[in-house]
Amino acid sequence: MSMNHFDYIDQQILLQIREDARKPFSQIAENLKISNSLVHQRIKKLKQRGVIKKAEFVVDEKQIGFKTKSYVGIRLREARYAKQVVDGLKEIPEILECNYVSGHYAIFILIFAFDNHHLRKILYEQVHQIDGVAGTDSFICFDTNFRRQVSLNSLGKNISYD
Amino acid sequence: MSMNHFDYIDQQILLQIREDARKPFSQIAENLKISNSLVHQRIKKLKQRGVIKKAEFVVDEKQIGFKTKSYVGIRLREARYAKQVVDGLKEIPEILECNYVSGHYAIFILIFAFDNHHLRKILYEQVHQIDGVAGTDSFICFDTNFRRQVSLNSLGKNISYD
DNA sequence: GCTGAAACAAGTAGTGT
DNA sequence: ACACTACTTGTTTCAGC
Numbered sequence: 001m002s003m004n005h006f007d008y009i010d011q012q013i014l015l016q017i018r019e020d021a022r023k024p025f026s027q028i029a030e031n032l033k034i035s036n037s038l039v040h041q042r043i044k045k046l047k048q049r050g051v052i053k054k055a056e057f058v059v060d061e062k063q064i065g066f067k068t069k070s071y072v073g074i075r076l077r078e079a080r081y082a083k084q085v086v087d088g089l090k091e092i093p094e095i096l097e098c099n100y101v102s103g104h105y106a107i108f109i110l111i112f113a114f115d116n117h118h119l120r121k122i123l124y125e126q127v128h129q130i131d132g133v134a135g136t137d138s139f140i141c142f143d144t145n146f147r148r149q150v151s152l153n154s155l156g157k158n159i160s161y162d
Numbered sequence: 163m164s165m166n167h168f169d170y171i172d173q174q175i176l177l178q179i180r181e182d183a184r185k186p187f188s189q190i191a192e193n194l195k196i197s198n199s200l201v202h203q204r205i206k207k208l209k210q211r212g213v214i215k216k217a218e219f220v221v222d223e224k225q226i227g228f229k230t231k232s233y234v235g236i237r238l239r240e241a242r243y244a245k246q247v248v249d250g251l252k253e254i255p256e257i258l259e260c261n262y263v264s265g266h267y268a269i270f271i272l273i274f275a276f277d278n279h280h281l282r283k284i285l286y287e288q289v290h291q292i293d294g295v296a297g298t299d300s301f302i303c304f305d306t307n308f309r310r311q312v313s314l315n316s317l318g319k320n321i322s323y324d
Numbered sequence: 325g326c327t328g329a330a331a332c333a334a335g336t337a338g339t340g341t
Numbered sequence: 342a343c344a345c346t347a348c349t350t351g352t353t354t355c356a357g358c
Contacts, residue, residue, distance in 0.1 A: 021183040021217035055183035063213045093313040101301040139263040151255040
């Protein structure tokens with residue numbers, strides 16, 4: 001299948017910058033006992049390959065007032081409305097993620113709202129008004145037990161899991 | 163309610179570093195026509211307040227082999243098994259997020275697997291084996307239409323939405 | 325609470341092996 | 342593909358407003 005290939009250096013660099021995007025390259029170089037500029041070159045290539053996209057600061061949603069997190073499954077009146085519903089959902093800034101899914105729902109979204117009342121208003125006054133939406137089911141998150149990034153352990157191996 | 167207070171500078175800094183965690187502080191200062199060191203001070207305070215947690219590089223899961231993304235709702239045999247089930251789920255590295263939720267399911271998780279076959283194996287051989295799990299429903303993501311961070315427009319205002 | 329300059333550290337590019 | 346050096350740029354701290 002020969003897709004991307006990652007060696008030990010790539011993997012270690014990813015492990016380090018992923019958790020701290022502002023970690024000095026020179027420090028990474030020191031840890032790995034390689035030159036400063038090699039780190040720079042590798043990261044450049046990882047970007048070119050599309051393995052790393054961007055570095056972002058993680059803002060705590062709760063700290064800026066978004067206390068209610070909820071997943072919401074959306075049922076459509078008919079399947080062919082999918083695209084126009086997605087276009088409508090995109091206009092609602094509280095919706096942070098939107099997926100086409102298999103199973104009970106056609107579309108599955110993630111919403112952050114100020115509180116439950118706010119969530120209800122978004123659903124009733126905005127989502128339900130989009131032409132093609134038949135109904136929604138909400139899965140309000142009482143608590144997020146954990147949240148982490150994808151494992152890098154399988155890199156470079158290539159991968160038998162059965 | 164007097165929770166956190168954010169002025170224009172805080173908001174602008176957040177907007178800029180959120181999308182590019184490695185943007186030089188000096189450049190931010192220039193954009194806002196404030197001193198280099200004020201940017202530094204403000205970011206330090208935002209960290210202390212817990213508004214920003216860390217800077218992370220975003221790794222493209224598909225590029226490192228995780229082609230199947232799925233949300234999975236978990237039903238419990240009895241509600242009181244919740245905690246021990248979460249402990250079991252935490253041991254499965256392909257599970258990237260785990261929430262207690264309202265509605266049909268007790269627990270709602272996000273899984274990234276190599277492919278559908280791998281996903282099935284994780285569910286059957288790991289998740290379903292955890293004591294307390296009655297069953298699961300999967301919502302496999304065919305496509306992610308969009309994905310973004312929470313809006314910062316409500317900062318500093320304080321907020322009436324009804 | 326903010327600025328500005330000075331000391332320090334890191335990022336970048338070019339050259340050679 | 343990598344390391345070394347020289348150069349440019351950013352970060353951090355602190356005195357002073």
